[in-house]
Ligand code: PEP
């Protein structure tokens with residue numbers, strides 16, 4: 001029996017892998033992980049690929065959102081529910097505006113590992129290993145917490161499992177019923193975006209009552225599909241979670257429906273592209289402003305050799321100042337390969353800045369500007385702006401500057417909770433959804 005070359009990555013350079021404090025513990029954890037039940041079923045993964053294929057040709061839109069880094073302590077019912085609620089509300093805004101199906105996907109139930117630009121962090125003259133996500137070490141700045149403990153991989157599995165269980169319960173058990181559109185907005189202020197949302201919710205209510213009167217009672221209105229995704233980073237987690245599906249005799253990563261390879265690990269001759277090229281899951285690749293046309297063509301050939309719709313999602317994260325200049329040539333290059341990748345925008349990672357009072361932040365206006373640039377470029381080229389990838393939370397944090405609540409630097413000091421990159425809060429997420437909906441409508445009119 002072939003092993004599909006799944007271990008070929010071992011011969012290649014794997015960037016951003018932790019050095020574990022105990023090699024024996026690691027071996028045991030890998031063994032244990034490899035016999036845990038899969039978190040997702042291959043059939044669901046195939047369904048997602050079909051949905052993404054629709055988005056790639058402009059017949060659906062992907063909304064992918066969640067934490068930069070999930071943490072074990074925040075995997076509570078309240079926080080998970082708030083994030084789902086925010087994603088559902090954004091999806092309603094997008095669907096209502098564009099009349100397109102919206103594919104909902106969380107950066108959830110597995111987003112526990114982070115690539116870092118530096119291996120170490122220094123605070124007040126003390127240097128310790130950098131925080132690499134809860135799957136690797138702790139955020140607390142002590143020697144003990146920052147040591148890389150492989151037992152955390154198992155905890156990441158169990159936390160992903162309980163998170164996904166709640167997601168499935170919420171999205172199929174009545175919470176995501178479209179008759180709940182008003183309830184999702186409860187507890188939020190009467191900010192302009194919330195008011196605008198309430199008006200859409202009122203329209204949807206009337207439409208639902210109309211359909212009920214007509215005798216329509218469709219399962220699609222009572223429940224929703226919701227997929228989960230994370231950065232495919234740690235081989236010591238992803239390899240044991242990769243299984244051969246008995247129906248199709250092909251390998252699937254079963255730690256999530258969708259995985260993406262980050263900007264720091266997408267080297268053409270590196271371990272990540274090699275490993276993920278061998279699994280059936282739909283894949284994403286982040287593309288920063290230094291991506292060359294030549295590299296992109298090779299990435300596409302490697303990950304989508306059969307030019308299969310839905311297989312490959314290209315996530316551009318250029319920065320507001322660069323997208324209009326850098327993206328067009330990449331889209332043209334992708335066209336030349338014959339593949340039809342899904343293009344989505346990540347308006348977060350190219351717009352990082354540090355505030356005068358020392359917070360890692362992003363300006364909401366830069367985020368909006370990059371999204372606008374993304375749509376402008378696609379409209380000019382006649383290609384499809386197929387989705388949005390954002391770091392968000394359903395909670396009322398203050399991590400990104402601006403928005404209608406006009407969050408300023410002083411507010412960051414009061415409500416900054418992220419252990420990694422700054423996230424849009426609930427209100428900023430809704431505002432962004434309204435902007436994207438407007439852009440989608442303009443694109444449809446072109
Ligand atoms: C991320 O998505 O959190 C991330 C690290 O992104 P990128 O690889 O684009 O920098």
Ligand code: MN
Nearest residue numbers: 068391420421
């Ligand atoms: Mn991030």
